[in-house]
Each structure stands twice: as C-alpha cells, then as structure tokens.
Amino acid sequence: MATIDETEALRAGTVAEAANGAHVIGSDAEALAVAHALAERLAQEAAQRDRERRLPHEEIEWFSQSGLWAITVPKAYGGAGATYQTLVEVVKIVAAADPSLGQLPQNHFGLVDVIALTGTDEQKRHFFGEILAGKRFGNGFSEKGTKNVLDLKTRVTRDRNGDDGHYVVNGTKFYSTGALFAHYVPVLGLDEDRKGWLAYIPKGTPGLTVIDDWSGFGQRTTASGTVVLDNVRVPASHVFPAHRVSDEPTLNGPLSQIIQAAIDAGIAHAALADTLRFVRERSRPWIDSNVERASEDPLTVREVGRLHIDLHAADALLERAARTLDEIAAQRVTTEDDVARASVAVGEAKVLTTEIALLASEKLFELAGTQATLEEHNLDRHWRNARTHTLHDPVRWKYHLVGNYYLNGVKPARHPWN
Structure with a gap:
C-alpha cells in the first residue's frame, strides 16, 4: 500500500498527465510494458476498493491517461494499431490486478471498432483524436425487462421537428458499465425500421442521466447501473450504423x-x-x-x-x-x-x-x-x-x-x- 506521500505523488502525477493529455502508446511492446506497470499500481488497493465499494475515479484516470484505452486506434490515425493478441494480454493483465477496472474498457474497445468499421473519414479523425487524447466511452446497450437482449425499447430517430442534422434518443438502459466515468455514453437504439444505431452522446448533454444504482455482489466498482435518455438530441456526426457490424x-x-x-x-x-x-x-x-x-x-x-x-x-x-x-x-x-x-x-x-x-x-x-x-x-x-x-x-x-x-x-x- 502506498504511503501518504506516495499517494499524493501519484495524484500529482495524474493531474499532470491530464493537463498534458494522455500518453500515446506507439507499439505492442510498449502497450504490454505499460500494462504491467499500471497493474502493479492498480492492484495495491483493489481489495479495499471492492470491500468499501469505492468507485475508482482516480484509478480510471491513471488507466486512460496511460494510453492503454487508445491502443486499438489504427496507425493511419495516429494510434498503435495493436494486435488482438496484445489487446487480450493487456486486458488480462489489468483484470488480474482489478477485474472491475479490467472490465471498464470492455465496451470501449468494441465501440472503437464500430467507428473503424462504419465511420466516415471525418468521424474517424474526430473520435480517434478524442480517444488518443484520453477520452473514454461508456455504454448504454442492454435493457431490463425485455424479451431478450436484442429486444430494445430505446429509439434513435431523426429529429423531425428540428434540422436534419440531429437525431433524438429516448429510452432507459441498465448494465451500463463505464457510463459513470465516461466522456461519451454510446447508446444503442432502433430506428423506425428496427435497425440498430449507436449514438455517441457527450457527457453533460441535456436529457442524459447516469445513475449509480449497480448493486451486484461482484464487479462492484464498475458502476454498471442505469442510463436514462429523455429526448436527447445528438448531432448526426455522432451517430453510427451499428447494424452494419452484424449485417456484414x-x-x-x-x-x-x-x-x-x-x-x-x-x-x-x-x-x-x-x-x-x-x-x-x-x-x-x-x-x-x-x-x-x-x-x-x-x-x-x-x-x-x-x-x-x-x-x-x-x-x-x-x-x-x-x-x-x-x-x-x-x-x-x-x-x-x-x-x-x-x-x-x-x-x-x-x-x-x-x-x-x-x-x-x-x-x-x-x-x-x-x-x-x-x-x-x-x-x-x-x-x-x-x-x-x-x-x-x-x-x-x-x-x-x-x-x-x-x-x-x-x-x-x-x-x-x-
């Protein structure tokens, strides 16, 4: 366990990292080295965080500022373009130290892949730049009380009352791992044709509410609770055709x-x-x-x-x-x-x-x-x-x-x- 002086030094380092932007990892070998070093840091109070259900606000900053959340950004857009083998090993290393923290970027990496697969060049440049700067994606995918996991009530539809450049999102999500700590909350919903769309909603957008009501007996510090969407307006530049990653x-x-x-x-x-x-x-x-x-x-x-x-x-x-x-x-x-x-x-x-x-x-x-x-x-x-x-x-x-x-x-x- 870190001493008081060491803890203050770690906090000071985190503030400095955040002020200067996230570290950009350049290779698979560097990603693995960073993961091992970070895991030692995260493991120190993992048991205490679980016991007290102390949410890892500071620790997740260390994690994303380390550059590990950006390792799958393609090389053409400034990232490491890490292999699947490296990604798997990084996740395994961090999860062994603290599985709640290991789970937090689980959906993030899948959402980075959605951008790579379905985004325009302009969307890729914007969002990959955000990720390289240390921005995190949470998730608003699953819902409670439906027939199955694909039976979604949430709707992502064109804003018919405003300009054509926006969508409107309405619904309620649960199991929203990472949303409480996220800079963007990507929400999955259906359009009028029941096609799936992902709206990457910036934190603080009017109508977006993230509730810390996760009470599971395990993975206690993932804050995998509720996200409420009440007429949330999202620019078209932040909406992706999620259905394509399964249709194709x-x-x-x-x-x-x-x-x-x-x-x-x-x-x-x-x-x-x-x-x-x-x-x-x-x-x-x-x-x-x-x-x-x-x-x-x-x-x-x-x-x-x-x-x-x-x-x-x-x-x-x-x-x-x-x-x-x-x-x-x-x-x-x-x-x-x-x-x-x-x-x-x-x-x-x-x-x-x-x-x-x-x-x-x-x-x-x-x-x-x-x-x-x-x-x-x-x-x-x-x-x-x-x-x-x-x-x-x-x-x-x-x-x-x-x-x-x-x-x-x-x-x-x-x-x-x-």
Missing part, C-alpha cells in the same frame, strides 16, 4: 467476446495467485497428511497442479483465438466463413476461461482452509467477480455453438455475443 461479416462480435474471455482469465490468474500465497504462508496441513506445511500436502499439491493445467489450457486457447483474429484481420476481405471460424475459436476459449475463473476462485477456499473466509482477507471477491462477470452470456450456448459448427457446419449467428 466483421470481427466486432468475436472482439467483444474475446475481451470478456480475457477478463475471466485475469480473474482466474488472480485467484490462483492468492491461493498459492495463502497456502504457502498461512494454511495448516491436514492432520492425516503427516507433513509439516500445507504446501507439502499431497492432495493439495495435486489440486494445484490440476488448476494450473486448466489455466494454461484456457490461456492457450485464448492466445490461439486472438491469433486467429489477427490472421483474419490481416486479410484484405473478411468473409462469412472467416467470422464463423473466429467466433468458434473465441467460443472455445470462453468456455475454458469461464470454467477456470469459477473453479479457481472456489477452490481457493477448499485449499486455503477456513481462515481464508475471514472478512479481513476479502478473498471471496474473486468468486463474486468471476460469478458475476461470467454471466454476460450463458457459456452453455458456447458448447452448442462449437458443436453445431463442427457437426452440422452451422455458422454462429452474428451478434455481439458470438
């Missing part, structure tokens, strides 16, 4: 999913690291084991071996999926077959990252013992975070997706959950 073969869906898998992998790494630390330093061996230390208990050793094998398998499939996306992205044209192959590769990885995140965070208590359940350690945050984040979409459907592809040649549906 793109990697936007696999991108969204692989980031989720990277967060779960990060949670698993953190849970296993805390398991090893606790077993080595605090746990007692079982009386029938006839050993001096818990770390020598043969049944504990066996379980630790199993967890590492499962984690390494998940990491390997995650890396393989990212490499698949990079190979497809390097092609001049992305086909339907390419997107299907990418979705299946990511689906396979997501199955294993989900399962190891849940298993490692549960096994922690079995192997570390009763003392590990004491509130002072707050080790239950790993399971709470894993259980909450892995509910973004049902992993049981990933088994079906993979099996249906290999057995029946059925391509996965194109949407943000595949």
Whole structure:
C-alpha cells in the first residue's frame, strides 16, 4: 500500500498527465510494458476498493491517461494499431490486478471498432483524436425487462421537428458499465425500421442521466447501473450504423467476446495467485497428511497442479483465438466463413476461461482452509467477480455453438455475443 506521500505523488502525477493529455502508446511492446506497470499500481488497493465499494475515479484516470484505452486506434490515425493478441494480454493483465477496472474498457474497445468499421473519414479523425487524447466511452446497450437482449425499447430517430442534422434518443438502459466515468455514453437504439444505431452522446448533454444504482455482489466498482435518455438530441456526426457490424461479416462480435474471455482469465490468474500465497504462508496441513506445511500436502499439491493445467489450457486457447483474429484481420476481405471460424475459436476459449475463473476462485477456499473466509482477507471477491462477470452470456450456448459448427457446419449467428 502506498504511503501518504506516495499517494499524493501519484495524484500529482495524474493531474499532470491530464493537463498534458494522455500518453500515446506507439507499439505492442510498449502497450504490454505499460500494462504491467499500471497493474502493479492498480492492484495495491483493489481489495479495499471492492470491500468499501469505492468507485475508482482516480484509478480510471491513471488507466486512460496511460494510453492503454487508445491502443486499438489504427496507425493511419495516429494510434498503435495493436494486435488482438496484445489487446487480450493487456486486458488480462489489468483484470488480474482489478477485474472491475479490467472490465471498464470492455465496451470501449468494441465501440472503437464500430467507428473503424462504419465511420466516415471525418468521424474517424474526430473520435480517434478524442480517444488518443484520453477520452473514454461508456455504454448504454442492454435493457431490463425485455424479451431478450436484442429486444430494445430505446429509439434513435431523426429529429423531425428540428434540422436534419440531429437525431433524438429516448429510452432507459441498465448494465451500463463505464457510463459513470465516461466522456461519451454510446447508446444503442432502433430506428423506425428496427435497425440498430449507436449514438455517441457527450457527457453533460441535456436529457442524459447516469445513475449509480449497480448493486451486484461482484464487479462492484464498475458502476454498471442505469442510463436514462429523455429526448436527447445528438448531432448526426455522432451517430453510427451499428447494424452494419452484424449485417456484414466483421470481427466486432468475436472482439467483444474475446475481451470478456480475457477478463475471466485475469480473474482466474488472480485467484490462483492468492491461493498459492495463502497456502504457502498461512494454511495448516491436514492432520492425516503427516507433513509439516500445507504446501507439502499431497492432495493439495495435486489440486494445484490440476488448476494450473486448466489455466494454461484456457490461456492457450485464448492466445490461439486472438491469433486467429489477427490472421483474419490481416486479410484484405473478411468473409462469412472467416467470422464463423473466429467466433468458434473465441467460443472455445470462453468456455475454458469461464470454467477456470469459477473453479479457481472456489477452490481457493477448499485449499486455503477456513481462515481464508475471514472478512479481513476479502478473498471471496474473486468468486463474486468471476460469478458475476461470467454471466454476460450463458457459456452453455458456447458448447452448442462449437458443436453445431463442427457437426452440422452451422455458422454462429452474428451478434455481439458470438
């Protein structure tokens, strides 16, 4: 934990960074180095933030000012144009330090991709410039009380009462991760033809209200609460045809999913690291084991071996999926077959990252013992975070997706959950 003097120095550094603009990362290698350094900083009070539900206003400034939120901006527009492999590793590193902070840019990166895929050159220059300067996107995607996640009540329509240069947005969103900390809140809504559009709404726009009412038992500091849109007027330059990223073969869906898998992998790494630390330093061996230390208990050793094998398998499939996306992205044209192959590769990885995140965070208590359940350690945050984040979409459907592809040649549906 930082001392008072160190904390003040960190705050002073953050203010200076904000005043001078965000750092611009120039390469994949630099992105990884920055992620490791930032993760050490973010991990210092992660458990306390979770325990107190202390929202990471300062920490998210460190994060975006580091330049990591801009690493996928294309090189042609001044960014690093980082590979999928680098993006996945960066997210995993940060999520292992603090999975709430690891989740906050999850939708941001998908929204950067929407701009790259559907924006005009003028829109790209404007928004990529904003991102490179340290601006953050939240999200207003999902809604409560509807038939399914694609049954949206929110509307994004042309302003018929004013000039033709604006849209009007009305609706209510929930699970709006990052919106409370965002400079822009991109909101997904349907037009008169039920086509999806994304309106990137600047913070402070009249009619836009962000409510901190997230009460989930995990990912507690993501502020994934409510966004209300009451006749919000948005210039046409801030509205993008979101339907195109699914109507046409793109990697936007696999991108969204692989980031989720990277967060779960990060949670698993953190849970296993805390398991090893606790077993080595605090746990007692079982009386029938006839050993001096818990770390020598043969049944504990066996379980630790199993967890590492499962984690390494998940990491390997995650890396393989990212490499698949990079190979497809390097092609001049992305086909339907390419997107299907990418979705299946990511689906396979997501199955294993989900399962190891849940298993490692549960096994922690079995192997570390009763003392590990004491509130002072707050080790239950790993399971709470894993259980909450892995509910973004049902992993049981990933088994079906993979099996249906290999057995029946059925391509996965194109949407943000595949």
